[in-house]
Amino acid sequence: MKTTDKYIDENKDRFLEELFELIRIPSISSESAHKQDMIRCAELWRDNLLKAGADKAEVMPTEGNPIVYGEKIINKKKPTVLVYGHYDVMPVDPIELWNTDPFEPVIKDGKIWARGADDDKGQSFMHAKAFETMVKTDTLPCNVKFMLEGEEEIGSGSLAKWIVKNKKLVKADVILVSDTSMIAADVPSITTGLRGLAYWEIEITGPKADLHSGLFGGSVANPLNVLCEMIAECMDRNNRITIPHFYHDVEKCSKRERELLNMAPYDEEEYKKSLGVKALRGEKGYTKIEQVGIRPSFDLCGMWGGYTGEGSKTVLPSKAYAKLSCRLVPHQDHEKIAKLVQRHFEKNAPDYVSVKVTPLHGGEAYVCPIDLPAYKAAEAAYMNTYGKQPIPMRSGGSIPIISTFEEVLGIKSILMGFGLGEDAIHSPNENYRVDHFYKGIETIIAFYQHYAEMA
Amino acid sequence: MKTTDKYIDENKDRFLEELFELIRIPSISSESAHKQDMIRCAELWRDNLLKAGADKAEVMPTEGNPIVYGEKIINKKKPTVLVYGHYDVMPVDPIELWNTDPFEPVIKDGKIWARGADDDKGQSFMHAKAFETMVKTDTLPCNVKFMLEGEEEIGSGSLAKWIVKNKKLVKADVILVSDTSMIAADVPSITTGLRGLAYWEIEITGPKADLHSGLFGGSVANPLNVLCEMIAECMDRNNRITIPHFYHDVEKCSKRERELLNMAPYDEEEYKKSLGVKALRGEKGYTKIEQVGIRPSFDLCGMWGGYTGEGSKTVLPSKAYAKLSCRLVPHQDHEKIAKLVQRHFEKNAPDYVSVKVTPLHGGEAYVCPIDLPAYKAAEAAYMNTYGKQPIPMRSGGSIPIISTFEEVLGIKSILMGFGLGEDAIHSPNENYRVDHFYKGIETIIAFYQHYAEMA
DSSP: OOHHHHHHHHHHHHHHHHHHHHHTSOOBTTOGGGHHHHHHHHHHHHHHHHHHTOSEEEEEOOSSSOEEEEEEOSOTTSOEEEEEEEOOBOOOOSGGGOSSOTTSOEEETTEEESTTTTTTHHHHHHHHHHHHHHHHTTOOOSEEEEEEESOGGGTOHHHHHHHHHTTTTTOOSEEEEOOSBOSBTTBOEEEEEEOEEEEEEEEEEOSSSOBOHHHHBTTBOOHHHHHHHHHHTTBOTTSOBOSTTTTTTOOOOOHHHHHHHTTSOOOHHHHHHHHTOSSOOOOTTSOHHHHHHTSOOOEEEEEEEEOOSSSOOOOBOSEEEEEEEEEEOTTOOHHHHHHHHHHHHHHTOOTTSEEEEEEEEEEOOEEOOTTSHHHHHHHHHHHHHHSSOOEEEEESSOOHHHHHHHHHHOOOEEEOOOBOGGGOTTSTTOEEEHHHHHHHHHHHHHHHHHHHHHO | OOHHHHHHHHHHHHHHHHHHHHHTSOOBTTOGGGHHHHHHHHHHHHHHHHHHTOSEEEEEOOSSSOEEEEEEOSOTTSOEEEEEEEOOBOOOOSGGGOSSOTTSOEEETTEEESTTSSTTHHHHHHHHHHHHHHHHTTOOOSEEEEEEESOGGGTOHHHHHHHHHTTTTTOOSEEEEOOSBOSBTTBOEEEEEEOEEEEEEEEEEOSSSOBOHHHHBTTBOOHHHHHHHHHHTTBOTTSOBOSTTTTTTOOOOOHHHHHHHTTSOOOHHHHHHHHTOSSOOOOTTSOHHHHHHTSOOOEEEEEEEEOOSSSOOOOBOSEEEEEEEEEEOTTOOHHHHHHHHHHHHHHTOOTTSEEEEEEEEEEOOEEOOTTSHHHHHHHHHHHHHHSSOOEEEEESSOOHHHHHHHHHHOOOEEEOOOBOGGGOTTSTTOEEEHHHHHHHHHHHHHHHHHHHHHO
């Protein structure tokens, strides 16, 4: 038995008990009543890092919730790993749907049941215990820095500013994060991509005031009809976006990576059933996994105009509105796309309406190349603990702070998530498998060993 | 001087004073506080008809406001004219915008200023005074029946039922109505058509619940995008409705009638300016007057779905909704069209969504052929009093009770309106030109003379 495995085994109950202490603090970042809990939670993390063997650890104030920073520098010539996690959690409503107290963790059916059990107290604490294990068994092969924020669930506003000011402090070679899921308990995976986002509000104005649909209908453009037409023209029969140059910068995924992505188990019938649809709709030539993982999307998030009440009021409305969003993929610059789409709608506006497009929000996509040494190290680590190669997985969602890290610090993040889809994060009865907690610790330790050799 | 003209001239001040008495009763049908005023107004009409020379006149109760019925039968072999009008008026809000008391008529700048001065007390009372003039000068050439309702501004619900029960009582050869406008004071016109209406609510369901637009966007149909596409497909580049068989029953207007319709003065620059648009949009091959007069329309009256609040919430909504209306033209059966459009949307629904279409409301179009003897009589009457041929005018709007008359009683209505666009009906400072009041009386008398000869 390896010394690290032995250490984990001897301390396994304590590890769990320490995690429970962290979970017991109701650190809900979106509720101001929990302001003091945020500070208590940050302080407990600091104390944990110090006990685990950090050279230093501190609670650093921000305009919002504090950031916990800790480090252990063993040798400036060795590579440095920056661990990122968050100690804030989501609210617990509707509380009546919880089977147990969300802030009093219990173990049942091999799982920890509590708010934050997975997201992200359970997952981030694995890094603290992996660190402790390596320090105490004298096997830590890299420098380690910890950075934990208390605002991940509300947009990471303070951290985005804090890293700009603390670039030097957090200087590292790679960021290690456990805040995502794996495909299944026996199908290890690493999230290698997150989509970016661009978001617009479109306002179409026809006549200057609402008109009588009888006296004018048929001779005047109806802005709702025009908006429908303009949106419809943006997608062709193959479900490809037709806006010129939209795909110009889209990352071309290697055949090898596409093969790996598609190794993820996927049951189309099961998927359709879970969504309640008879058929799917996506870009021709790509699998469902690729459609959400490596291809951009074009979705109305909202649309409104005219009469929307009960019954049948006739009106030819003056204005029509839509909220449009595109998920973006690596190499697509969200600001460039924002302008491209804005210009497209404004340029193609028929002369019988005026069109105003306002970009509202955006963020870059993130991708971790699978030939990166740090990725290879993670892959090797999973091979050790799971006995099989992890599948690289592109998530369709966006975690803006991950691309911000790359932008500001110039380094990649490795997203080694050990959660499962069934963990009910953000929902009642959040849970995290106990064996994933321990296996995560082992895999993280294995990552450090491989990374020290490869980096 | 004709005896009728002499009679009008000798009684002109009294005619106006009697109209003012009618106007002074605030018979606002949509406000229940005026229930007693409705009855008072109906009773005053009855008294007026009796004094004018009716054989009988009565206030007939309904579930809503009473109907005034009066008649004078001179000879059962002579043709019978049924006069229709309404004694109810619109509310007066915003009262602060009125320059004078809406229920105390004043004459200024050659106009009567008051609520109901045009719509429809002023216009309907011309018929009472034309009738009186003919009776008192012994020149009445037809039988006359009067039918005045008190719910025109709130949908004519009671009258629609009443005529079914009183078919025999109101049996006539033609209906004569003054409740519309003419093109301009020096451009007499007769409204020969009103459009019908069909109205639907469309509900499109994609996934059974709102989805994360990142995790699913690109692989699942978005019901808002689908709704846009389905609406856009209903109109081609020539702004023709593409739903199969939609135009199947559309009345083919004769070249002559189209020529006459287009004699109405129309200034495109002025029209665009009044609407605040740089360009118009309508079916290719038809003038603006034809587009709203003799061609059907396809307009969204409302549309909604997803997030419609401030800022940029991302969501892939489960449902999308639209309120769709088509103005219909003569020979299009509104129930047939309702089913046609419903089936079109349901049949063409892509298999990745489900579509539900609910017809909400409908009414038939109305058309008065310009070769009808009664129309010819009206035309000749305008020639007498205005010295020029009136232009047949198709209104884009709908007056459902007019098509109900045709449906139930099997007779046509002649819409001899003497109002003007500037009369501010339904608005503050409603007015009606005094010279139109007298000229209307003369024209109505001329109609009776011509009709008696032609019918």
